[in-house]
Amino acid sequence: MTPSIAIETARRSGVRVVIADRAWIVAVGIGVVCWTAALFEIARDRYANFRFARYDLGNMVQAVWSTAHGRPLEQTNGYTGEELSRLSGHVDPILAALAPLWIVAPSPVTLIAVQIVAVALGAVPLFLLGRRHLGARPAVLVALAYLAYPWVAWTAVDAFHPVTLAIPLFLTCVWALDADRLVPFVVAAVFAAATGELMALPIAGLGIWYAFARGRRVAGVVIAAASIAWVGIALRVVVPHFSGGDSPFYGVYREIGSTPFGVARTALTDPSRIVVAATHGSDFLYVILLALPVGGLFVLAPGMAAVALPQLSANVLAGIDWTTDPHSHYIAGIVPFLFAAICLGLASRPPERRMRLALLVLTVSLASSVMAGPWPGAVGVPASYRTQPSPEHLSALRAAVALVPDDAPVTATSTVGGRLSARRYIYTVPVLGRAEWVVLDRADAWMPQAVGGYSDAPRLRALEAFLNRSPRWTRVFERDGVLVFRKVDS
Numbered sequence: 179m180t181p182s183i184a185i186e187t188a189r190r191s192g193v194r195v196v197i198a199d200r201a202w203i204v205a206v207g208i209g210v211v212c213w214t215a216a217l218f219e220i221a222r223d224r225y226a227n228f229r230f231a232r233y234d235l236g237n238m239v240q241a242v243w244s245t246a247h248g249r250p251l252e253q254t255n256g257y258t259g260e261e262l263s264r265l266s267g268h269v270d271p272i273l274a275a276l277a278p279l280w281i282v283a284p285s286p287v288t289l290i291a292v293q294i295v296a297v298a299l300g301a302v303p304l305f306l307l308g309r310r311h312l313g314a315r316p317a318v319l320v321a322l323a324y325l326a327y328p329w330v331a332w333t334a335v336d337a338f339h340p341v342t343l344a345i346p347l348f349l350t351c352v353w354a355l356d357a358d359r360l361v362p363f364v365v366a367a368v369f370a371a372a373t374g375e376l377m378a379l380p381i382a383g384l385g386i387w388y389a390f391a392r393g394r395r396v397a398g399v400v401i402a403a404a405s406i407a408w409v410g411i412a413l414r415v416v417v418p419h420f421s422g423g424d425s426p427f428y429g430v431y432r433e434i435g436s437t438p439f440g441v442a443r444t445a446l447t448d449p450s451r452i453v454v455a456a457t458h459g460s461d462f463l464y465v466i467l468l469a470l471p472v473g474g475l476f477v478l479a480p481g482m483a484a485v486a487l488p489q490l491s492a493n494v495l496a497g498i499d500w501t502t503d504p505h506s507h508y509i510a511g512i513v514p515f516l517f518a519a520i521c522l523g524l525a526s527r528p529p530e531r532r533m534r535l536a537l538l539v540l541t542v543s544l545a546s547s548v549m550a551g552p553w554p555g556a557v558g559v560p561a562s563y564r565t566q567p568s569p570e571h572l573s574a575l576r577a578a579v580a581l582v583p584d585d586a587p588v589t590a591t592s593t594v595g596g597r598l599s600a601r602r603y604i605y606t607v608p609v610l611g612r613a614e615w616v617v618l619d620r621a622d623a624w625m626p627q628a629v630g631g632y633s634d635a636p637r638l639r640a641l642e643a644f645l646n647r648s649p650r651w652t653r654v655f656e657r658d659g660v661l662v663f664r665k666v667d668s
Contacts, residue, residue, distance in 0.1 A: 202314040206305050206321050213325045214298040220552055221290045221335045227566060228575050230286070232256060232595030232606055233626065235337040237264075238273060239286045239599040245277040246284075249602075256595075256606035256626040266421035269375035269412040270340035284600065289338040297334040300346035301325055303353040304517055310356065311525035316536035320524070323536075324517050326543040327471050328551040328558075332505040335552050339507035341374040348380060348514035352482070355388050356522075360397065371405070373510075375412040375425075376492060378405040380511045383485035391481050413438065429629055430496040441495070452495070461494040464502035468512065471546035472539050476516040478523020486515040498630060505560065567621075574660040575619065581655055581662050582615045589613040591622040591638070592631070594660075608641045613665070616651070618642055620659035 224230060237253055241264045244252035251264035251274060264273065279288060301321040308317025324330060333342050347370035354363035371378040382405035389398025417425045428436040434455050435444040445452050469476075476483040489511030493501040501508045520539060524532045550558030567575070579597050582588050587603035594617045595606055605611045606626050607618065620642075623635040645651045645663045655662035 202318045203305070205318050206301055209322050209325055210298045210301050213331075214294055217294050217298075217331060217334050217552070218291055220554075221294060222287060224335065225287055225290065227572060228593050228597065229563075230290075230337050230596045231592040231624070232590070232599060232604070233592060233631065234339060235286055235289070236596045236599030236604065238289060238338045238340070239596075240601070240604055241273050242276045242280050242289065243284075243600040244602065245274045246280045247602075250274055252602075254602075254604050254611075256609065259605050259609040259611035261603075263420040265416055265419075267417070267426055268340075269416050270373050272340050272343060272369060272372040275372075286338075286596070286600070290335075293338050293342050294334045296343050296346050297330060298325065300330075300349045300514065303346065303349040304521065307349070307353045307356060307518060308521040308524075311521055312532050312536065316524060316532045317521070319533075319536035319540045320517065320521055323472065323520075323540040323543040326540065326547045326551075327513065327517075328543075328547045328549075329468065329471070329504040329509050330513060331547065331551045331553075333507050333509055333513075336505065336507050339510075340372075341377060341510040342507045344370045344373040344377050344510050345514050347373070348511070349518065351381065351384055352514070352518040355384060355392070358392075358394070367401075367405075371408055375417065376409060376489070377511060378408045378412075379488035379492075380485055380515065381405040382409075383488055383515075387481050387485055426629060430498050430501075433497050434495060455497070456491070456494045458494075460499065460502050464494065464504060465490075467504045468509070468516070471543045471550075472516065472520060473542045475523060475535065475539055476519035478526060479519040479521075482515055482519035482522050485518075486512040500630075568658075570658045571621065571660070574657040577657065578617050578655055578660045578662045582617065586614050587612040588615040588617065590617040591619045592624045592626075593622045594619055608637055615665070616645060616661075616663040618645075618661045618663075620661075 230236075233256070237256075240253045241251045244250070251271070252261060253264055254260075255262055264270065276289065276292065279292065301324050304324050305317050305321040308320045311317075312320070330345070333339075333345070336342070347366045350366040351363055351370065354360070354366060367378075367381045367384075370381060382402040385398045385401030385403075385405060387398070388401060389395045392398075413425060424437065431437075431441055434451050435441040441452075489508070493508050493512075496502075500506055524535050527535060547553070548556065550556060552559065552563070575594060575597075579594065582598060585601060587605075588598050588601070589605035589607055589610055590598055591607050595604060598604055598617070603612050605613055607616070608625065610616070618638065618641070620638065623633045623638045624631050625634050625637065642661065646653065650666055651663045652666050653661060654664050
């Protein structure tokens with residue numbers, strides 16, 4: 179072969195490689211677009227059918243609405259009725275960054291769309307990470323497995339939670355650190371830390387990984403120290419400043435010491451209490467449900483998988499059930515690192531096995547999604563998500579919401595409150611506060627408490643009876659168990 183022929187052959191081969199790589203990139207893009215469209219339609223339908231409530235969509239809507247109207251992150255405490263800052267409970271200032279978008283498109287659906295698009299875009303840094311270590315074809319399969327992973331889909335349509343926005347940011351952090359690109363890492367890490375008071379803990383874990391797995395000792399220690407310092411500031415300075423006391427969420431760790439220092443003290447003096455708190459049957463099931471849809475292959479890179487341990491520990495140690503429900507947003511600090519570990523772990527396998535293992539991950543993830551994803555007909559959809567209001571009830575709810583003026587203070591049952599939260603004063607029954615309107619749905623007796631809530635039908639009936647008796651209130655609407663009361667002008 180002459181040199182000119184060899185050069186031409188190499189050039190054509192290179193062109194074919196570039197074209198093939200671009201084709202795989204297009205495949206990721208198509209997957210992202212299709213996944214986004216499908217989940218947005220599911221979420222839009224849930225919103226239209228009153229499936230999102232005051233907690234948590236309404237809380238986020240009010241905080242963003244308030245910011246757009248000059249009162250940064252202000253919201254109404256549904257338990258006490260007082261006006262306070264969002265930062266009194268959760269340090270997630272990233273919500274303020276959504277205010278300009280609300281001004282352009284003022285609808286709760288806007289926040290839902292932002293969440294779905296953000297989670298979908300997590301496939302991009304994951305693909306780039308995989309392409310660096312595995313090549314384009316296996317990387318595409320892992321990125322598509324991320325989209326197919328049922329708990330990623332569920333958290334994308336789980337109302338709206340700032341911490342969910344951390345998923346693509348964490349994946350960007352991994353990609354950037356792996357490439358020694360500290361500037362994009364810092365940008366992504368700062369935004370990730372702004373999604374929640376504990377979201378810097380995984381970043382600290384990444385710093386430790388960077389120090390040992392990549393040998394960047396100084397940079398890794400600085401990252402870890404800065405991240406832990408921010409968590410301390412968030413919990414010990416920001417929350418007390420806005421709340422006047424400790425975080426209200428310390429109560430979920432009451433059995434093991436409540437505060438971070440209390441938990442640490444318990445771990446040193448009575449570690450058996452920590453073990454008991456972390457080894458309930460639901461905790462084991464939670465871990466199994468996280469691992470099964472990817473065949474547990476994240477164990478091939480245990481160092482990266484270990485970055486998920488802070489959030490996993492916080493979830494299983496909490497004394498409430500919903501933190502170990504994989505359908506919820508509490509997976510945000512776990513899943514990105516499991517998929518990053520899969521990419522890095524497959525790279526340790528012989529080249530001929532990488533494609534087969536990546537295909538295995540995609541196949542298992544797809545099968546799990548068909549069984550347990552949020553898709554219509556999936557057998558694993560919880561009963562609470564399958565129940566739909568009747569057309570008559572939906573019609574009554576929509577008519578009731580339409581009666582309430584946009585700027586009027588209102589109290590409502592929780593589900594209706596999810597549609598009325600874009601205002602300064604929005605209470606949840608039985609709190610009346612400054613309310614001039616009350617919207618009750620007899621089918622929704624959920625009421626808030628300091629952390630979480632409960633159903634209390636007798637209390638709801640008592641409130642309805644009070645409003646019917648009171649000369650200060652008049653009933654202006656009643657249909658199919660939905661009632662609207664208006665305060666009588668004095």
